[in-house]
Amino acid sequence: MKAKVHITLKRGVLDVQGKAIGGALASLGFGGVADVRQGKYIELDIAETDPAIAKSRVEEMCRKLLANTVIENYAVEISR
């Protein structure tokens, strides 16, 4: 199965990279971008065939390594 993991900064956590990207967009003439938040996208190929078990395993991976839950949220999507 494939797992797609999106990791995003929690609301209120300063995103320095997002701000730099916003600044670069403005310098290219892209107006009207109020805010930019940068996250991470991680794809996993996993042997588990039961979607529910796969999801809970990947969520455990998020809690233990992939995300720092002090500052980040994670969302897991499982597909074949």
Added chain:
Amino acid sequence: MKAAVVLFPGSNRERDMAVALERATGEPPAIVWHGDTTLPKVDLIVLPGGFSYGDYLRSGAIAARAPIMRSVVEAAERGVAVLGVCNGFQILTEAGLLPGVLLPNAHGKFACKNVALRVETSQTVFTGGYEAGQTISVPIAHHDGNYFADDETLARLEGEGRVAFRYVGGNPNGSIRDIAGIYNETKTVLGLMPHPEDATDPSQGGTDGLGLFTGLANALS
């Protein structure tokens, strides 16, 4: 005092740390590889600065899950003193030995300069060489030194006297409440962004950092 310095792939301040420890104790520390699973019997474990694993995923994130870290956590729980400097501080937060997280500097730039720090308390194994309220000058060299924790954690840190050092005369990275270093509950684990090991000899431009190492040597010998 016997000390061990843990070496991760990408550590780069382990030698500075070893030299500073030897200056204070007369004895070089053991250097322990991150892939080892056991530590020698020591009074102090140091996680040095650098860019372990190239800061992949998050600063300190991969190093915090290295095999040796299980032994470091166990030793810390037994009360063995643990010092994490710069990347070592980041690793301690990622390993759950210290609360909060080190975000990228608020101004988005690498910060490399001397800063003034206030020593908040002298009543720990780390700070017996200083007076409470004393200001010392030590260098910083980091990109991710912007300490952040939620309000509840900050209230607990302040209430329990667990802020070890604060930046004074200017905050170099946006760190919340000017925090430069914090302790765990028992004040036997210290993480700080500045590099006291790089202010232990006049040739480094100052010796204000030496007190941390002589204080440790006095407390732990």
